[in-house]
Amino acid sequence: MFDNLKLGVISDSHDNLNMIKKAVNILNKEKIDFLIHCGDIISPFVIRVFENLNENVKNGNFFGVFGNNDGDLLYLIEKLGKICKLSSNEAILDLAGKKIYVSHHSKVIKSLAKSGEFDIIATGHTHDHNIKKINNTLVINPGELCGYLTGKATFVIVDLETMDARLIEI
Numbered sequence: 001m002f003d004n005l006k007l008g009v010i011s012d013s014h015d016n017l018n019m020i021k022k023a024v025n026i027l028n029k030e031k032i033d034f035l036i037h038c039g040d041i042i043s044p045f046v047i048r049v050f051e052n053l054n055e056n057v058k059n060g061n062f063f064g065v066f067g068n069n070d071g072d073l074l075y076l077i078e079k080l081g082k083i084c085k086l087s088s089n090e091a092i093l094d095l096a097g098k099k100i101y102v103s104h105h106s107k108v109i110k111s112l113a114k115s116g117e118f119d120i121i122a123t124g125h126t127h128d129h130n131i132k133k134i135n136n137t138l139v140i141n142p143g144e145l146c147g148y149l150t151g152k153a154t155f156v157i158v159d160l161e162t163m164d165a166r167l168i169e170i
């Protein structure tokens with residue numbers, strides 16, 4: 001049986017290696033095909049844990065944008081950049097025929113969703129998870145992987161065929 005393609009969406013991991021490790025284990029078990037990090041990665045040393053992602057994901061299917069707290073851009077690009085395609089403010093992706101917009105934070109998400117240009121819009125920053133549909137656009141904030149502010153470490157897995165988005169709490 002052929003499995004539908006799956007997209008993992010994570011954000012605001014803020015160096016919590018323990019939670020990143022748990023998330024990577026779940027993402028590997030779920031056999032995700034693509035992974036997006038919506039920013040606030042912080043230290044380049046997180047590569048140690050992210051490099052345990054399934055080969056398929058870390059060989060060209062891991063994407064990220066910088067958040068407002070990402071300071072060491074040089075080493076993030078040098079270290080994490082080995083397995084993650086990093087963009088500065090925003091990324092526009094085409095994954096399995098789905099158009100995806102990624103930004104750590106934006107004030108025009110609603111307008112962008114209403115434009116109908118994207119199938120998925122993924123953001124972070126607020127640390128609060130939120131999954132909603134605006135017309136035909138799936139708007140996702142996976143919440144905080146670090147769990148520091150809300151006490152809940154969360155992320156999202158999207159089935160790219162059914163466009164069903166599942167919130168996972170670690």
Ligand SMILES: [Mn+2]
Nearest residue numbers: 012040069125
């Ligand atoms: Mn943050």
